[in-house]
Amino acid sequence: MAPRSKRPRTATPEEEEEEEEQVEERQQGASHLVSFLTGFADHHVDDDLPPLLDHNGDAIDDFSASDEDEEPEEEPDEADVEPDDDGVHTPSRKTGLVGVATPSRSTRGTPKKRKAPGSATPRKTPKRPVNGEETADEGIIRKSTADAYFTLMKASRTSGNSYSLLADPLSARAYEKYIAESSAVRGRISPPEAHRGRFRTWSKELEAGFNLLFYGFGSKRPTLNLFAQEELAKKGHVVVINGTFPGLGVRDIVSEIEDRLGVPQAISVPPSCSTPLERAAHRIYAHFLPPSAISDPSEWPTANAPLYLVIHNIDAPALRSPKSLAILSLLASCPRIHLIASYDHVHTPLIFSSSLSNTPPHHYTPGSWSGTPLSSRGFYWVNHSLTTYAPYDLELSYLRMSAQTLTPSTSGPAGGVSEEGTLQILKSVPHLSARLLKLLFTLQLARLPADSKWHVAYPASASAPPFAVDGNLLKKLAKDKWIAGEGERFEAFLGEYRDHGLVVEAAQARGGEDGEEEGREGRWLWVPLGKAAVERVLESMVGVE
Template structure:
């Protein structure tokens, strides 16, 4: 009995240990099979259909943009503090200045020069015109980067040269103030060997004001003359697309009279030169509106209806420009502007969620504005109202879309700048 009991206890204990040391194997769970399988395109559309989470915090609503005066002061203080003298740019320009004799030789051989490269080329080309070209003939400079630069200004400046004026008065030159008679008079004047050649320096010939086919045709008419030398610079990456291969390579021809000019295809006869100076574009961007994040591009955000820019295609007005315009108008016009600006500011205060440059959404209808103007004894009839608006429309300080009483009018200025302008009127 004792042996049996001892054996059973040992056997049972060993069985227990075996069960503890070697637990029973569990069956692996079967993977659940989905009832519906998604194809690749289903997964793609399911992923793309999710809304993107965008933060409502916009940089333009948090940081107030700089005005032109504030920008100039900031640049000046930074230059004085950090001694920004651009030594690399100065060294590069001095090395490029040694090529002036080569540039002049190419001009005298019947080519026109086109300069490209990173950095402002204005200072170096002005130096070339002053030190070299002015000693060989007459020099006219056109700053194409300025908003009001036009081919009319260029032709008028050429005709203002005393030699050209004397030629026009002493000969039976074509009369008229349009561009075609001006071109004919200029070409006829410089065809004479007694007159020194003309050097035309155009900064940023790829500017929007000089890109139209009519302007290019008139510039080509000047550039194709053997005694008129064109020197130009470009900065836009797509500027070479402005001219066809024929326009770029057509050489100048001598002894082309005005009658056969219509049969001659004018061209520019460009020679391309890399003029990388690494100089800042301070002068080229001086006209940029610092109160708008559109900046130098000159394009405002899309307005209501999906149109590109403002409804009239105008850029955002700066604070200094508005002050200059208001200083030249009558007191009634100032009162009307202040009334309209106050209404627009009130709407802007309520529309916090809208884009600050979507000015059309803050506009006032013509009928509503006329009622307020009449109630405040500023204008008593529709004719007087349109007269007051005319001065502001001409300078794009008030723009609108639509016709008649349904026209929507607004001031293309950001809220911060418009508030400062209204406060300036209150002080007056």
């Protein structure tokens, strides 16, 4: 019997209604899809599934129960609740995105995870004003890092008043009166004789090869002079140098030693000595070598006693220049030349490098002198405090003499300048400007008369001195030497020097010894420095070519 084919089964009205509901579920929007994916575990509850367990293994009976510290549940939005939802779970044969039946809404709450004590996320607390002060509202414009930098680095206003202006100017007569009244008290505090007990210690340190450097408040001149008279004069030659004397330079010191002690001029010097000052310093060094260091003393005469250089105020401007320190360090490196120096400026030790301060004097074995000193240089200082409270009488008298020499006859910045000021100006001017000043120095020395009265500083005046240089001649030479080809550049260089008082000019010139006419009109330029100061400045400008 042939099988009978099955007739298609017609759907009942209930089944058609159920299919229509499933079609509507497929056509729902994204909000229902998200709710379906995230709320499946909450809504789809089956009696056959095992009960949910908490972290202690106990069954969770009430999903809506929560701890006291849990946040309240959010009320369901009315828009999310379907009006036809009666809260009864309707099984469905259709599968969702995760392959399970689509659940309907459930009124049961979502299980909450128990929170351990202290596990809650800390909330940020607003910054409270310090010390009860309220913070100002910065507005919409706030300062950046650059604004803060420029605010911090802006120039602050300072008062032009100073305590020195409140005191009346002290004249020389008033100073001498006050010093005379206090000299008796100062003499009782620390007289020079009170330091005699230290003379023997200082002498032993000199014999050991050290040099002495004294500091402290008050003039140290009386005490050091007493030490030189009572101790050093018995052992060798003593030369006392007043560093604050105006116009004193290391050239004067070397020349005085050669003249007073009779240093032979026939002593050979190293070929590297290019200037007369260096040759003279090397002759003095060789003359005071130990006799045992020279193989043939008959051909190389040496001094019969050591040399002691007592330098008052080694921090004087003329002695602290690099060239002066180089000459003095060469002399101090000789085994039989000893330095005893003092200073008053608090920053004086900074001019001595560590190598200059700690390098010991040279040592020569018998017959080892070859004619050239060792390359090392140094003072080998031992510092001593020497506070005497003595007045600076002689030092201030030298200072007044120097001020009178530089006092201009006319007011203004062009009245005059010191040698130290000239060196400072040369450090800040361009190379061509320095060449122009060197040219003026050279012409001024060439025109200097033989009479010594013109060898001192000549301040600004209505009439120029005989050694003044014609401005037109200086301009022509500057153009020929490629220093200042244009007139504007030439005037700019001269204007800078005039502002500093380094170059002065006059419209008339005095007559010279060579029969020059008195009262010559023109433009006459000169530097208000003495002959010795101009020569020392020229020595420092060797590299300016």
